[in-house]
Amino acid sequence: MTENISVEDLNKEDAALELARLHKVLEAANAEYYQADQPTLTDADYDALKRRNTAIETRFPDLKRVNSPTDQVGAAPADGFGKVAHAVRMLSLGNAFTDEDVHEFDVSVRKFLGVPRGDVSYTAEPKIDGLSLSLRYVDGVLVQAATRGDGAVGENVTENARTIATVPQQIANAPAVLEVRGEVYMSHEDFASLNQRQSEAGGKVFSNPRNAAAGSLRQLDAKITKARPLKFFAYAWGELSEPLGETQAGAIERLRELGFATNPLTQVCASPSELISHYRLIEEQRARLGYDIDGVVYKVNDLGLQGRLGFRSTTPRWAIAHKFPAELAWTTLEAIDIQVGRTGALSPVARLAPVTVGGVVVSNATLHNEDYIAGLGNKGEDIRDGKDIRAGDWVQVYRAGDVIPKVADVDLSKRLPEAAVFEMPKTCPKCGSPAVREDGDAVRRCTGGLICPAQAVEKLKHFVSRAAFDIEGLGAKQIEAFYDDERLPVREPADIFTLRARDSAALTKLANRDGWGATSVKNVFQAIDDKRKIEFSRLIFALGVRHVGEVTAQDLARHYGTWDALAENVALARPAALAHRAADEAELLEREIAQRDGRRARVSDARKAAITDQHVPLEATKAWAFLIDADGIGATVALSLSDALANPDESGAIGRLVDQLSDIIPPEAQNSDSPVAGKTVVFTGTLEKMTRAEAKARAESLGAKVSGSVSAKTDLLVAGPGAGSKAKKAADLGIETLDEDGWLSLIGDL
Numbered sequence: 032m033t034e035n036i037s038v039e040d041l042n043k044e045d046a047a048l049e050l051a052r053l054h055k056v057l058e059a060a061n062a063e064y065y066q067a068d069q070p071t072l073t074d075a076d077y078d079a080l081k082r083r084n085t086a087i088e089t090r091f092p093d094l095k096r097v098n099s100p101t102d103q104v105g106a107a108p109a110d111g112f113g114k115v116a117h118a119v120r121m122l123s124l125g126n127a128f129t130d131e132d133v134h135e136f137d138v139s140v141r142k143f144l145g146v147p148r149g150d151v152s153y154t155a156e157p158k159i160d161g162l163s164l165s166l167r168y169v170d171g172v173l174v175q176a177a178t179r180g181d182g183a184v185g186e187n188v189t190e191n192a193r194t195i196a197t198v199p200q201q202i203a204n205a206p207a208v209l210e211v212r213g214e215v216y217m218s219h220e221d222f223a224s225l226n227q228r229q230s231e232a233g234g235k236v237f238s239n240p241r242n243a244a245a246g247s248l249r250q251l252d253a254k255i256t257k258a259r260p261l262k263f264f265a266y267a268w269g270e271l272s273e274p275l276g277e278t279q280a281g282a283i284e285r286l287r288e289l290g291f292a293t294n295p296l297t298q299v300c301a302s303p304s305e306l307i308s309h310y311r312l313i314e315e316q317r318a319r320l321g322y323d324i325d326g327v328v329y330k331v332n333d334l335g336l337q338g339r340l341g342f343r344s345t346t347p348r349w350a351i352a353h354k355f356p357a358e359l360a361w362t363t364l365e366a367i368d369i370q371v372g373r374t375g376a377l378s379p380v381a382r383l384a385p386v387t388v389g390g391v392v393v394s395n396a397t398l399h400n401e402d403y404i405a406g407l408g409n410k411g412e413d414i415r416d417g418k419d420i421r422a423g424d425w426v427q428v429y430r431a432g433d434v435i436p437k438v439a440d441v442d443l444s445k446r447l448p449e450a451a452v453f454e455m456p457k458t459c460p461k462c463g464s465p466a467v468r469e470d471g472d473a474v475r476r477c478t479g480g481l482i483c484p485a486q487a488v489e490k491l492k493h494f495v496s497r498a499a500f501d502i503e504g505l506g507a508k509q510i511e512a513f514y515d516d517e518r519l520p521v522r523e524p525a526d527i528f529t530l531r532a533r534d535s536a537a538l539t540k541l542a543n544r545d546g547w548g549a550t551s552v553k554n555v556f557q558a559i560d561d562k563r564k565i566e567f568s569r570l571i572f573a574l575g576v577r578h579v580g581e582v583t584a585q586d587l588a589r590h591y592g593t594w595d596a597l598a599e600n601v602a603l604a605r606p607a608a609l610a611h612r613a614a615d616e617a618e619l620l621e622r623e624i625a626q627r628d629g630r631r632a633r634v635s636d637a638r639k640a641a642i643t644d645q646h647v648p649l650e651a652t653k654a655w656a657f658l659i660d661a662d663g664i665g666a667t668v669a670l671s672l673s674d675a676l677a678n679p680d681e682s683g684a685i686g687r688l689v690d691q692l693s694d695i696i697p698p699e700a701q702n703s704d705s706p707v708a709g710k711t712v713v714f715t716g717t718l719e720k721m722t723r724a725e726a727k728a729r730a731e732s733l734g735a736k737v738s739g740s741v742s743a744k745t746d747l748l749v750a751g752p753g754a755g756s757k758a759k760k761a762a763d764l765g766i767e768t769l770d771e772d773g774w775l776s777l778i779g780d781l
C-alpha cells in the first residue's frame with residue numbers, strides 16, 4: 032500500500048500510484064463535502080492529504096497530473112464559498128400533518144385577520160424536495176445566486192447557478208431589482224443517469240436526488256455543476272423594486288412570463304376543503320411526477336393579507352407545508368444506548384440493523400425517554416397500545432422530512448422470550464453521578480453538572496454550533512479531541528479563546544500534530560479571534576442554559592441590551608426566583624394534601640405563605656418582575672437562567688468567557704427609523720380595523736414592545752371604544768393616548 036510509505040521513501044512508480052490514489056480520495060472528499068452535511072474526512076485530514084500530494088509533486092515534478100488537486104480553485108473545502116447576506120431573510124415553513132391541521136391553519140389565519148369563514152383564498156402547490164436558491168437580478172441581469180444558509184446569510188453559488196438551464200441569465204421587462212426564490216432539484220431520470228455515470232467512473236453514488244442536487248450545486252468547481260443536470264422551480268421572491276402582482280397566483284404567473292419555470296400543479300383554492308382535495312390530487316400523481324416532492328405548500332393568495340399576517344420568528348403566518356405521511360420500515364432494534372446531553376438529559380437511542388426508509392439508510396432512532404420505551408405518553412396515557420420496547424425487538428421506524436427517525440411500533444409476536452425489560456440507569460453512564468427525574472419531567476437528568484464530561488463536551492459543542500459562536504474549523508469532532516487533549520485542553524468556552532496563546536507557549540505545536548497543519552491551524556485561530564466580537568443574542572444562546580433557545584436568547588438580548596445589565600438584574604432577582612420556586616413547591620404540596628383530604632386546594636394562600644416566608648427584598652421582587660416582563664420569558668425560563676447564573680461553576684466559566692471577548696454587539700434596534708421603535712405600547716378597548724393579534728404583531732414588527740398592562744414604563748396607549756381602567760391609569764400617569772386611527776396614522780398605515 033503506497034499510502035503507508037513516507038514521501039521521502041517513495042520510488043517513482045509508487046509515487047505515481049500514490050498521486051492517483053490521492054487524486055481520487057480528494058475528489059471523492061470534495062464531492063462528499065459538498066453534498067453531505069457529514070463529510071467523511073475532517074478538514075484536518077483533508078489538509079494533510081493535500082499536503083502529502085503537494086510534497087510528492089515537489090519531489091517528482093514530472094508526475095504532477097493534469098487536474099492536480101493542487102491546482103483546483105477554492106483549495107481546501109474549509110475556505111468554502113463566499114457568504115451572502117440576504118436582503119430579505121429566507122424562511123422555512125411550519126408543518127401540517129393532518130386534515131385537521133389544515134383547518135386549524137385556516138382558522139388561525141382568519142382569526143389573526145378577524146375575517147369570517149370563506150373570506151380567505153389560498154394557493155396550493157407541490158413542495159419540491161430539493162434545496163432553495165435565491166437569484167438576484169439587477170436591471171434584468173443575473174448578478175448573484177445564494178443558498179439559504181441559516182436564512183440570514185447563505186453561500187454565494189452564482190457561477191454554479193449560471194450553469195442551470197432553467198435559470199435565465201437575462202430577462203426582459205423585469206423590475207429593476209428582482210430576487211426570485213425557488214427550489215433546485217434533480218429529476219428521477221437525470222438522477223439515475225448521473226449515478227450510472229458516477230459508478231462507471233468510480234465516483235460517488237448519491238443516495239437520493241436531493242443529495243445529488245445539493246452536492247452538485249455546492250461544488251467549488253462550476254464545471255462539475257455544469258455537467259450535472261439541475262432544474263429550478265420558482266415559487267417565491269425576496270427583495271423587489273416593484274410588486275410582481277396583487278396575488279400569489281398572479282405573482283407566480285408574472286414569474287412564468289418573465290421566463291422562470293413554475294410548477295404546473297399550482298392552484299387557487301377557496302377553502303381548506305379545496306386545499307385538501309388538491310393535496311389528494313397531488314398525492315395521487317406523486318409517483319408519476321418524475322421528481323421528488325414531500326408535501327403540498329399552502330399560501331394565502333392575497334399579497335396584501337400576506338403582508339398583514341407577516342412572520343413569526345422563522346416562519347410566515349401566511350403559509351404552511353402539508354407534509355405527506357412519513358415513510359415506514361421494519362428492522363431489528365439491536366441495542367438501546369444512553370446519550371447524555373448538554374443539560375444532562377439521559378436520552379435513550381435505538382441502535383438499529385441498518386434499513387432504508389424513504390431512500391435514506393437509517394441505523395439510529397430516538398426513543399425519547401423511559402416512559403416512551405415503557406409505552407406511556409406525555410400524559411401517562413398508553414401509546415402503541417401500551418407495548419414496551421426491548422433490545423432485540425422487531426420494530427417499525429419512520430422518518431418524516433429531516434427529522435430524526437423514530438420508533439413507531441413493535442411486533443410482539445417476534446419478541447424473543449429472553450428479551451429483558453429496559454431499565455433506565457439511575458446513575459449517569461458517563462460520570463456516575465445520580466441521574467434523577469424531577470416531578471412532572473419525563474426526562475432523567477445527570478446531576479453532575481460541569482463535572483460530567485458528557486455534559487461539558489455537549490455544552491462546548493453547542494457553544495461552537497452554527498446558531499451560537501459558529502467557529503469555522505472548530506466543530507463537534509475537534510471539540511471532542513480538544514476536551515481530552517492533555518497538552519492543549521479545552522474544558523470550558525474560555526479555553527477556546529486562549530488556545531492560540533497556549534499553543535505558542537507549547538513545545539509541540541498544534542500544527543505538527545495529527546490532523547492539523549499550518550493552514551488549518553492558522554485558519555482556526557483566525558476564526559476564533561474573529562468571534563471575540565459577538566452578537567449579544569448569540570452569546571446568550573451559546574451558554575446553553577436549559578429552556579433558553581435561539582428565540583428566547585434574542586428576546587433576552589433585546590430586553591437587556593448589554594451583558595452587564597442582564598447579569599446584574601438576574602443576580603438581583605435571585606431571592607425572588609427562589610421564593611417563586613418555594614411557592615411552586617408549596618402549591619404542589621397543597622394540591623396533594625387537599626386531594627388526600629378531599630377538599631379544594633387553597634393554592635394562592637399556599638403560594639403567598641411560601642413567598643412571605645422567604646422575606647424577599649423589594650429590589651429583588653422588582654428585578655424579578657423586570658425579568659419576567661421580557662417578551663417570551665416565563666417563570667420557567669427565568670428560573671432556569673437564575674439557576675445557571677447563581678451556580679458558582681457556571682457563573683465562573685461565564686465570567687472567564689466574557690473576559691476573553693472584546694465586543695458584545697447589542698441587538699440592532701429593529702426598524703430604528705419607525706416612530707414607535709423602542710417604545711412600549713399598550714392596546715386596550717375594541718380595535719375595529721384589525722384584531723389584537725395583528726395590532727401586536729404589526730407594532731412589534733416596527734420595533735415597539737407591546738405590553739398588557741399600563742405602568743410608568745408605558746410610552747403610548749392605544750384605546751378603542753370601551754377602554755376602561757387602563758385608559759384612566761394612563762391618564763393619571765400622563766401617558767400619551769391615541770385612538771385606533773391616530774395609531775394607524777402615526778405608523779403610516781392610514
Ligand code: IVH
Pocket residue numbers: 122123124156157158159160161162163179214266267328347350352
Ligand atoms: S415557500 C416564506 N414553496 O421548503 C416561505 N417553499 O420547509 C418560503 N420548498 O425553505 C418557502 N417547495 O426550500 C415554498 N412550493 C414551495 C416549496 C418550498 C419546496 C422548500 C423551501 C423552504 C422549505 C421549507
